[in-house]
Amino acid sequence: xxYSYLFRxxxxxxxxxxxxxxxxxxxxxxxxxxxxxxxxxxxxxxxxKMINKPNANVHFVSTGTQANLICLASILxxxxxxxxxDTAHPNTRETGAIEATGHRINTVTGIEGRLTPTSILxxxxxxxxxxxxxxxxxxxxxxTELGTIYSKDELQQLSKVCRQAGLYLYIDGAxxxxxxxxxxxxxxxSTIADICxxxxxxxxxxxALFGEAIVIVNPxxxxxxxxxxxxRGALLAKMRSISVQxxxxxxxxxxFENAKHANMVARELATGIKQxxxxxxxxTSTNQVFPILPNGIIEKLQRQxxxxxxxxxxxxxxxxxxxxxxxxxxxxxxxxxxLGDLKNYRT
Ligand SMILES: Cc1ncc(COP(=O)(O)O)c(C=O)c1O
Numbered sequence: 001x002x003y004s005y006l007f008r009x010x011x012x013x014x015x016x017x018x019x020x021x022x023x024x025x026x027x028x029x030x031x032x033x034x035x036x037x038x039x040x041x042x043x044x045x046x047x048x049k050m051i052n053k054p055n056a057n058v059h060f061v062s063t064g065t066q067a068n069l070i071c072l073a074s075i076l077x078x079x080x081x082x083x084x085x086d087t088a089h090p091n092t093r094e095t096g097a098i099e100a101t102g103h104r105i106n107t108v109t110g111i112e113g114r115l116t117p118t119s120i121l122x123x124x125x126x127x128x129x130x131x132x133x134x135x136x137x138x139x140x141x142x143x144t145e146l147g148t149i150y151s152k153d154e155l156q157q158l159s160k161v162c163r164q165a166g167l168y169l170y171i172d173g174a175x176x177x178x179x180x181x182x183x184x185x186x187x188x189x190s191t192i193a194d195i196c197x198x199x200x201x202x203x204x205x206x207x208a209l210f211g212e213a214i215v216i217v218n219p220x221x222x223x224x225x226x227x228x229x230x231x232r233g234a235l236l237a238k239m240r241s242i243s244v245q246x247x248x249x250x251x252x253x254x255x256f257e258n259a260k261h262a263n264m265v266a267r268e269l270a271t272g273i274k275q276x277x278x279x280x281x282x283x284t285s286t287n288q289v290f291p292i293l294p295n296g297i298i299e300k301l302q303r304q305x306x307x308x309x310x311x312x313x314x315x316x317x318x319x320x321x322x323x324x325x326x327x328x329x330x331x332x333x334x335x336x337x338x339l340g341d342l343k344n345y346r347t
Pocket of ligand 1: 062063064065066068089141144145172174175204
């Protein structure tokens with residue numbers, strides 16, 4: 001089926017042209033393998049400087065699922081578990097990758113995709129002895145699966161609870177760029193590095209061909225991480241293929257400009273949909289919007305546009321929640337065309 005435009009994902013294009021140029025420019029340069037290359041070292045230094053953490057460790061992997069499962073499995077003892085919201089990506093979309101490493105995910109109900117300190121404490125209160133798993137890591141994503149973000153204060157509160165309870169805090173940053181560039185964001189990458197033990201900066205969803213940068217802030221978790229990478233098949237001989245991309249992404253703010261654009265077109269979509277009189281699952285300030293549209297209109301839109309239909313709306317009869325996702329490459333003309341069609345179908 002051919003569509004006018006895909007609002008399905010933020011990785012529907014190959015890569016930003018500057019990434020393609022950077023890969024081509026460095027292509028014939030001979031380098032050492034497995035991360036010992038000059039690009040990986042430069043990218044690591046660049047990221048450490050940006051977060052103001054000279055003693056952090058940086059590793060590059062190819063997918064978000066790989067980052068999540070390797071990071072979490074590297075932290076946990078066999079009987080330890082992860083606390084996450086029910087909508088968390090590893091709980092809904094990663095084929096049981098975390099569970100396949102032998103660790104349970106203790107899920108709690110999120111508030112618009114966000115985890116709260118209270119729900120962490122509730123899990124701890126109900127896991128008190130060796131007949132149960134021992135929660136050890138708190139998993140959150142910034143931005144969340146529902147397109148929302150945690151404020152600096154919320155992040156600090158989560159961090160405080162974790163530190164008091166002896167839990168590690170891990171942040172999935174598949175959409176970190178979008179979160180950082182949200183209009184209501186009051187944090188930067190240093191804030192993220194200050195409040196958590198380990199996180200990753202997503203490249204795949206923000207203009208890279210592929211690649212995620214894992215940052216291990218807590219020195220207790222740094223040792224032997226490359227063994228975990230290698231054993232799970234993630235230690236790339238051509239690690240340079242990812243680090244070259246991150247160097248380019250962080251040159252002249254490309255990473256941030258990409259995310260700013262994706263957020264801006266998502267905002268235009270949301271504003272136009274609201275003007276048509278439709279409601280949303282929740283309000284977002286990142287590159288995903290979740291309008292609730294009548295099923296008949298969804299069917300018509302689906303003939304021209306690709307997007308996910310998530311669930312029947314419980315609040316609005318004969319309507320469903322859809323997800324529209326924008327990217328660094330989404331043209332404003334595609335947004336205007338979608339909104340024009342929505343208006344036509346409404347009448
Ligand atoms: C928040 C989040 N984490 C992790 C992933 C997994 O990334 P990948 O598909 O690269 O494994 C995704 C992908 O959609 C995601 O949205």
